[in-house]
Structures are given as structure tokens and as C-alpha cells.
Amino acid sequence: MARFDQNLPPKEFEEKVVQLNRVSKKTAGGNKVGFSALVVIGDKKGRVGAGLGQATEVQGAIRKAVSHARSNLVMVTSKGTTIPYEVLAKYGAARVLLRPAPAGSGVIAGGSVRAVVEAAGIRDISAKILGTNNKANNVYATIEALKKLKA
Secondary structure: OOOHHHOOOOOOOEEEEEEEEEEEEEEOOEEEEEEEEEEEEEOOOOEEEEEEEEEOOHHHHHHHHHHHHHOOOEEOOOEOOEOOOOEEEEEOOEEEEEEEOOOOOOEEOOHHHHHHHHHHOOOOEEEEEEOOOOHHHHHHHHHHHHHHOOO
16 A cells, blocks of 8 residues: 655645634624634744634635745744743733753643744743733744744
8 A cells, every 4th residue: 555645745844733713704694604723833943933824614724824824934043952041022911931941851831832832943941821821822922932032
């Protein structure tokens, strides 16, 4: 039995769907149903991006979110497998605190922060989400925190 993915080139970015929402809008003819997707992409070598896409189908929403994430990539400064120093960032009501961790401790972070730092290729970090549980704002706050890092 042949595998179908053997002849495909390796993907440049790893994609992670953080949140998938079913959204609806009241119209004159009834309800208009669609989907909203929050996606984080990264190459695990220091480039990471996030995007939010909406469409009437799940795959269309994910495709739009990936396209938006590709246009909003940022470079992340790292020191070995962790970040150089502690950083706090705010986006809307979300506040995210990122702390460097010793080698081998792994990613100690909540779901939305974990997706971003793993996509960026950071393997040892300790993080805390402060403020809100809004996944989109937490993802964008994490990216803001990573943007603040300078070598």
C-alpha cells in the first residue's frame, strides 16, 4: 500500500488551529451560519505568525487564517532553547508573562501561549496568562511579547 504524502515537498510552516468557532448572523431570510478559525503558524526556527479567518466552511476559514498569518510573520530572538530575559506584554485585556527556563524544563504554558512558543521553536519557557481567557487576544499578546525580545 503506497503512502500518498511521500511525493509531497515538506511543509515550510507547521500550522496549529488554536480555536474554531461556529458563528451566526440574523438576516431577513433566516440565520447565516459561518466559521471563524484562529491559526498559529511557525517554522520552529524563530519565525511565527497568527491569523484569524472567517468563511462559510471550516476549511475556507482555516485557509484564510493561514494566509493572514503568513502575511504577519515575526522573527523571535532566542538564547539557546529559551528566551534571553523575562518579558510582559499586553494586548487588549490580555497580559502575558514569559520567563526563561533552564534547559530540559520544557514548555510550561497555557494552551494559546503554548501554541505560539512551540511554533516559534522555543523548547524551554515558563509562561503565565494574566487578565483574560480570550484565546485570540492571548495569542496576539504572546506575539507582542516575543516581538519585544532583542538579543
